Amino acid sequence: MRFGHFDDENREYVISTPKTPYPWINYLGSEEFFGLVSNRAGGYCFFRDAKLRRLTRYRYNNVPTDDGGRYFYVKEGDTVWNPSWGPVKTELDAYECRHGLGYSRITGAKNGLSVSVLFFVPVGKTCEVHAVTLKNESKEKKTFQLFSFIEWCLWNAEDDMTNFQRNYSTGEVEIMGGGQTIYHKTEFKERRNHYAFYHVNSAVSGYDTDRQTFLGLYNGFHEPDVVFSGKSQNSKAAGWSPVASQCLEITLGPGETKELSFVLGYVELDKSQKWESKSVINKKPATELIATLDSKAKVDAELGKLKAYWTNLLSGYSVKSSDDKLDRMVNIWNQYQCMVTFNMSRSASFFESGIGRGMGFRDSNQDLLGFVHLIPERARQRILDIAATQFEDGSAYHQYQPLTKRGNNAIGSGFNDDPLWLILGVAAYIKESGDFSILDEQVAFDNDESKSKSLLEHCKRSFDHVLHNIGPNGLPLIGRADWNDCLNLNCFSETPGESFQTTENREGRTAESIFIAGMFVSIGPMYADMVERKGDKAEAERVRSEVKKMERVVLEKGWDGDWFLRAYDFFGKKVGSKDNKEAKIFIEPQGYCVMAGIGVESGHAKKALDSVKEYLDCPYGIVLNNPAFTEYVIEYGEISTYPAGYKENAGIFCHNNPWIMIAETVIGRPERAWEYYKKICPSYLEDISDLHRTEPYVYAQMIAGKDAVKPGEAKNSWLTGTGSWNFVAISQYLLGIRPEWDGLVVQPCMTKDVAEYKVTRRARGATYEITVKNSGQARPAKLTVGGKAIEGNQVPYAPAGTTVQVLCEV
Numbered sequence: 001m002r003f004g005h006f007d008d009e010n011r012e013y014v015i016s017t018p019k020t021p022y023p024w025i026n027y028l029g030s031e032e033f034f035g036l037v038s039n040r041a042g043g044y045c046f047f048r049d050a051k052l053r054r055l056t057r058y059r060y061n062n063v064p065t066d067d068g069g070r071y072f073y074v075k076e077g078d079t080v081w082n083p084s085w086g087p088v089k090t091e092l093d094a095y096e097c098r099h100g101l102g103y104s105r106i107t108g109a110k111n112g113l114s115v116s117v118l119f120f121v122p123v124g125k126t127c128e129v130h131a132v133t134l135k136n137e138s139k140e141k142k143t144f145q146l147f148s149f150i151e152w153c154l155w156n157a158e159d160d161m162t163n164f165q166r167n168y169s170t171g172e173v174e175i176m177g178g179g180q181t182i183y184h185k186t187e188f189k190e191r192r193n194h195y196a197f198y199h200v201n202s203a204v205s206g207y208d209t210d211r212q213t214f215l216g217l218y219n220g221f222h223e224p225d226v227v228f229s230g231k232s233q234n235s236k237a238a239g240w241s242p243v244a245s246q247c248l249e250i251t252l253g254p255g256e257t258k259e260l261s262f263v264l265g266y267v268e269l270d271k272s273q274k275w276e277s278k279s280v281i282n283k284k285p286a287t288e289l290i291a292t293l294d295s296k297a298k299v300d301a302e303l304g305k306l307k308a309y310w311t312n313l314l315s316g317y318s319v320k321s322s323d324d325k326l327d328r329m330v331n332i333w334n335q336y337q338c339m340v341t342f343n344m345s346r347s348a349s350f351f352e353s354g355i356g357r358g359m360g361f362r363d364s365n366q367d368l369l370g371f372v373h374l375i376p377e378r379a380r381q382r383i384l385d386i387a388a389t390q391f392e393d394g395s396a397y398h399q400y401q402p403l404t405k406r407g408n409n410a411i412g413s414g415f416n417d418d419p420l421w422l423i424l425g426v427a428a429y430i431k432e433s434g435d436f437s438i439l440d441e442q443v444a445f446d447n448d449e450s451k452s453k454s455l456l457e458h459c460k461r462s463f464d465h466v467l468h469n470i471g472p473n474g475l476p477l478i479g480r481a482d483w484n485d486c487l488n489l490n491c492f493s494e495t496p497g498e499s500f501q502t503t504e505n506r507e508g509r510t511a512e513s514i515f516i517a518g519m520f521v522s523i524g525p526m527y528a529d530m531v532e533r534k535g536d537k538a539e540a541e542r543v544r545s546e547v548k549k550m551e552r553v554v555l556e557k558g559w560d561g562d563w564f565l566r567a568y569d570f571f572g573k574k575v576g577s578k579d580n581k582e583a584k585i586f587i588e589p590q591g592y593c594v595m596a597g598i599g600v601e602s603g604h605a606k607k608a609l610d611s612v613k614e615y616l617d618c619p620y621g622i623v624l625n626n627p628a629f630t631e632y633v634i635e636y637g638e639i640s641t642y643p644a645g646y647k648e649n650a651g652i653f654c655h656n657n658p659w660i661m662i663a664e665t666v667i668g669r670p671e672r673a674w675e676y677y678k679k680i681c682p683s684y685l686e687d688i689s690d691l692h693r694t695e696p697y698v699y700a701q702m703i704a705g706k707d708a709v710k711p712g713e714a715k716n717s718w719l720t721g722t723g724s725w726n727f728v729a730i731s732q733y734l735l736g737i738r739p740e741w742d743g744l745v746v747q748p749c750m751t752k753d754v755a756e757y758k759v760t761r762r763a764r765g766a767t768y769e770i771t772v773k774n775s776g777q778a779r780p781a782k783l784t785v786g787g788k789a790i791e792g793n794q795v796p797y798a799p800a801g802t803t804v805q806v807l808c809e810v
């Protein structure tokens with residue numbers, strides 16, 4: 001069952017009912033000011049950090065779901081309704097929500113009145129615009145009231161929902177223009193140099209800033225007293241919960257339209273500029289910001305800039321094929337999701353509260369892979385920020401806070417895969433940009449400038465960190481966990497509530513990871529290439545010989561007969577082996593070892609992938625392990641805590657499915673790779689939205705696996721490494737166009753169902769127009785570049801500004 005449709009022309013998903021199986025959301029903002037908005041106008045906004053600078057309130061885990069947002073209420077006669085249907089839930093005559101790139105437009109109509117609200121953050125500005133279009137579609141004159149409503153968050157989102165003894169006494173506002181502009185200035189008097197405001201570019205008949213006055217005692221957002229009585233109380237918040245609501249009296253003749261522009265903004269001031277006079281905040285920056293958005297023409301121009309911003313970004317990679325579902329994911333939604341994960345990491349979604357997790361060392365390096373071609377400069381900065389949280393021994397803080405860029409002590413380090421992801425991120429950046437100078441950048445260790453070394457040295461320490469932490473079988477020690485946060489082989493936790501990620505109750509010098517070994521073999525050579533290009537041949541040789549050695553160890557000690565083992569546990573026993581009772585096979589090492597090329601010639605790789613098909617594949621994707629754990633296994637940790645079929649316990653953890661897709665291309669099986677691609681790709685799941693539940697335009701982190709109560713049901717949409725890895729799989733390996741050190745490799749491994757396609761790829765300032773004639777056989781590509789046949793599958797980089805025609809036959 002569907003709840004809307006794709007509008008590819010406008011790059012929008014059009015939702016046709018507010019009653020989607022879960023709130024379907026979108027993100028506003030691209031640099032500093034961000035918002036989340038659901039198809040029911042739920043959500044919140046923040047400046048840079050969803051925990052430390054939250055502007056408006058949202059109630060996670062509330063009933064009803066999706067509570068708190070930017071609400072507009074219409075009162076015409078005795079009828080009160082919202083264009084977003086909720087919170088009042090009056091049945092509408094028409095409803096539509098269009099989620100586009102960086103904006104959403106929600107339109108509702110009732111009794112011949114149509115109200116449309118466009119939400120977006122103008123490029124380079126620190127505010128949201130809520131542009132309201134009111135249209136009388138009836139034949140009679142209409143007189144009605146429009147009420148706006150938002151609820152302020154007292155800045156620190158965590159404190160805001162815990163520290164009531166203080167917070168109920170701190171809230172302060174200022175009211176200007178009879179309520180036309182409402183300023184939120186809690187804590188401005190003391191140490192905060194910032195405030196927020198909500199403004200409308202039209203005279204108002206009243207306002208409210210005190211929540212209880214607006215709602216009424218014991219009322220919810222669906223029954224605000226002020227709206228139902230049709231009378232603002234001009235309340236001034238003093239402590240409790242400050243809000244901002246304006247009331248406008250509107251009359252529209254038949255066919256008449258009225259445009260309003262609401263601005264929800266954020267202002268930071270220099271300490272010396274904070275006050276206009278005693279207790280009166282300096283409103284100049286707010287007034288200036290408002291002046292840039294106070295007419296329909298200005299708002300339209302800003303929307304135009306936002307659209308141009310996205311058109312430019314997305315022109316870095318696009319495909320034209322006979323398959324719409326494929327094209328819309330590659331050209332629009334998958335890349336869009338990659339930008340969102342780059343901006344948000346794992347901080348703020350409808351499953352991530354914005355207060356829990358900062359930027360992950362491993363996550364951010366992988367997120368890079370999906371957007372580096374869009375804005376390489378921002379990838380460069382991100383890499384330097386991440387690398388500065390590394391320790392001198394090569395290990396790394398697992399997470400850091402985006403506002404401070406400092407490592408998070410509460411989580412600490414000890415995730416032994418972390419260091420290697422840095423090499424992968426750096427290599428992806430250089431291959432894309434050609435900017436080897438990044439390797440010479442001096443970067444701190446643990447944010448201590450006195451301990452700075454070149455980024456290349458950071459990569460060396462990453463590589464050596466593995467070698468300095470080898471276990472009894474010659475395989476890398478796993479530490480607290482590798483990519484799989486929940487495989488905690490040194491944890492041995494018996495205390496409820498104890499974190500599986502930060503607890504190490506046993507000395508971790510035995511448990512080894514075949515997954516990290518696969519990463520080492522796959523990623524190590526990238527460091528060798530970099531160091532060789534910097535002129536150090538001896539180091540490159542050392543690296544390559546260590547990699548060779550590890551490859552042999554994997555085949556000797558990491559092979560179980562029909563697939564790669566997952567690990568050795570604390571006691572030296574096999575994990576992910578047919579000798580085990582449960583979880584005999586895991587997905588991660590099959591993917592990464594084959595991506596590394598291990599066992600491709602000897603046939604181990606093919607065997608491993610056939611086992612994936614036999615034991616892990618199901619109608620909704622590839623599960624993480626099989627059979628699922630049904631009991632808590634203390635020596636394995638969190639993985640065995642989840643009910644069977646969910647999350648890391650045999651869920652379809654979508655992040656690692658593309659490793660198998662890529663692995664299938666490594667052994668030349670395009671149809672398998674394609675089948676796996678389609679299984680988890682959201683645009684192909686649109687028809688089962690009722691089961692899937694999350695948005696059909698973005699990937700979810702997890703889909704319930706075959707052992708679950710409800711296989712096929714997804715959770716944790718938006719913020720997941722799934723976005724970037726699927727983009728890598730489809731764009732670089734199936735469609736087959738990927739940047740290498742000296743040229744663009746064109747080597748498709750694509751289903752015969754897509755017989756011909758065209759890719760336009762920007763790289764290092766040049767544009768490549770690539771036509772692929774595809775037989776569906778995984779053969780070495782035959783390339784014609786600018787009319788001339790060339791040897792091999794690599795198109796040399798052309799000078800910036802040029803356009804290169806490539807014909808690829810495969």
Ligand code: GLC
Binds near residue numbers: 346485648701
């Ligand atoms: C989550 C984490 C990621 C981890 C994955 C598997 O998505 O953000 O770092 O690799 O789970 O446990």
Ligand code: GLC
Binds near residue numbers: 485501638
């Ligand atoms: C929990 C989640 C896992 C996530 C981790 C990050 O263990 O199950 O998916 O990666 O937390 O802290």
